[in-house]
Amino acid sequence: MIRKERAILALEDGTVYRGYAFGHRGETVGEVVFNTSMTGYQEIMTDPSYNGQIVTITYPHVGNYGVAIYDMESNKPYVRGFISREFSAEYSNHRAQQSLEAFMQQYGVVSIQGIDTRALVRRLRTGGVVKGVIAHRSFTHPEDPYGEFTPAEEQVYVSRALGHQDIDGHDMTREVTTALPYAFPTLRHGKRVVLMDFGIKHTIIERLAEVGIEPIVVPAHTTPAQIMALQPHGLFLSNGPGDPAPLEYAHKTAWELMGLLPTFGICLGHQILGLAAGGRTFKMKFGHRGGNQPVKNLLTGNVEITSQNHGYAVDIESIPNGAFVPTHVNLNDGTLEGMAHARYPVFSVQYHPEASPGPHDSRYLFDRFIEEIDAFDGGSGTPVAKANSGRLGV
Ligand SMILES: NC(=O)CC[C@H](N)C(=O)O
Numbered sequence: 001m002i003r004k005e006r007a008i009l010a011l012e013d014g015t016v017y018r019g020y021a022f023g024h025r026g027e028t029v030g031e032v033v034f035n036t037s038m039t040g041y042q043e044i045m046t047d048p049s050y051n052g053q054i055v056t057i058t059y060p061h062v063g064n065y066g067v068a069i070y071d072m073e074s075n076k077p078y079v080r081g082f083i084s085r086e087f088s089a090e091y092s093n094h095r096a097q098q099s100l101e102a103f104m105q106q107y108g109v110v111s112i113q114g115i116d117t118r119a120l121v122r123r124l125r126t127g128g129v130v131k132g133v134i135a136h137r138s139f140t141h142p143e144d145p146y147g148e149f150t151p152a153e154e155q156v157y158v159s160r161a162l163g164h165q166d167i168d169g170h171d172m173t174r175e176v177t178t179a180l181p182y183a184f185p186t187l188r189h190g191k192r193v194v195l196m197d198f199g200i201k202h203t204i205i206e207r208l209a210e211v212g213i214e215p216i217v218v219p220a221h222t223t224p225a226q227i228m229a230l231q232p233h234g235l236f237l238s239n240g241p242g243d244p245a246p247l248e249y250a251h252k253t254a255w256e257l258m259g260l261l262p263t264f265g266i267c268l269g270h271q272i273l274g275l276a277a278g279g280r281t282f283k284m285k286f287g288h289r290g291g292n293q294p295v296k297n298l299l300t301g302n303v304e305i306t307s308q309n310h311g312y313a314v315d316i317e318s319i320p321n322g323a324f325v326p327t328h329v330n331l332n333d334g335t336l337e338g339m340a341h342a343r344y345p346v347f348s349v350q351y352h353p354e355a356s357p358g359p360h361d362s363r364y365l366f367d368r369f370i371e372e373i374d375a376f377d378g379g380s381g382t383p384v385a386k387a388n389s390g391r392l393g394v
Pocket residue numbers: 049238239240241242243244266267268269309310311312313
């Protein structure tokens with residue numbers, strides 16, 4: 001019989017799931033969320049938007065194609081922990097350099113397997129996301145990693161989950177944004193666009209470069225004056241972790257630049273635009289995370305199957321004076337998935353059109369951005385402050 005090292009997942013509501021240790025041996029705490037993607041575990045782990053969260057993958061078998069350098073969405077995993085019904089110890093893939101467990105051990109990702117992930121997800125869907133702790137028995141009892149935790153020990157982990165700081169109301173972007181600006185010398189022929197990095201994914205930069213954009217990535221705290229000094233043709237507001245409401249510095253920057261540059265926001269960037277315009281965001285019960293979220297494009301009537309990862313949403317009704325109009329809605333729950341400014345070439349989506357991982361239905365948004373940039377400066381290469389009134393007929 002193979003003896004497996006024990007681990008538990010203890011939730012703040014008192015529920016304890018007993019399973020087996022995987023990845024880096026230790027303890028971890030975070031907000032427990034779930035993602036329904038069937039592939040893309042490496043992209044999910046390295047998406048900085050998951051900073052502070054423990055991710056449950058609903059797909060029951062994870063790791064069998066290993067980890068490849070090409071699939072990094074940032075410089076390291078940002079998930080605080082990973083949960084699956086079963087992790088594969090073996091992998092087989094000509095692109096892979098490493099097993100999932102070796103990757104987790106290299107970067108300190110504490111994980112658990114062998115728990116009933118269907119029961120866990122039902123709990124999160126019913127009661128909403130909760131904080132939780134993954135604890136490996138080998139960490140506290142190296143002499144006997146195969147034994148069970150006692151009920152009293154389990155309660156200590158429940159209390160630790162309960163006492164952990166909520167993600168809500170805190171700036172989670174400062175831990176993930178780039179310290180210094182960077183550009184891509186080889187791409188110096190495109191339209192220069194400043195990418196505000198709140199936790200940007202590499203594939204977004206690639207998709208922007210593909211449509212003829214020269215990306216210049218800047219730290220989240222870059223001021224409007226510093227951005228304009230780079231003489232950009234456009235502005236991009238990235239995805240990122242945590243609650244968008246406390247990021248007041250970012251709302252201010254987006255507000256000051258609104259109308260000066262064609263602007264595209266994805267996910268956290270979309271939420272920042274809503275807040276900049278005076279609107280409100282709210283926390284969803286369990287969010288949208290996965291690769292098959294149906295979204296209706298209100299401008300074309302088309303339905304897109306989208307990749308998503310968010311726990312907050314913009315309340316479009318709260319934006320004063322109809323400054324933004326809805327362009328996309330989620331067909332599962334009717335929440336806002338995209339909007340465009342009524343007068344300026346400023347638009348955003350709550351979902352992830354770069355889709356890494358996910359279906360490619362929404363790539364047209366990158367073409368739309370370069371079209372807005374071309375239309376705005378008329379090919380002169382100089383950003384002009386002008387209100388594009390009458391756009392969208394509003
Ligand atoms: N992917 C993202 O940018 C997520 C945005 C935000 N952190 C949310 O959860 O809603």
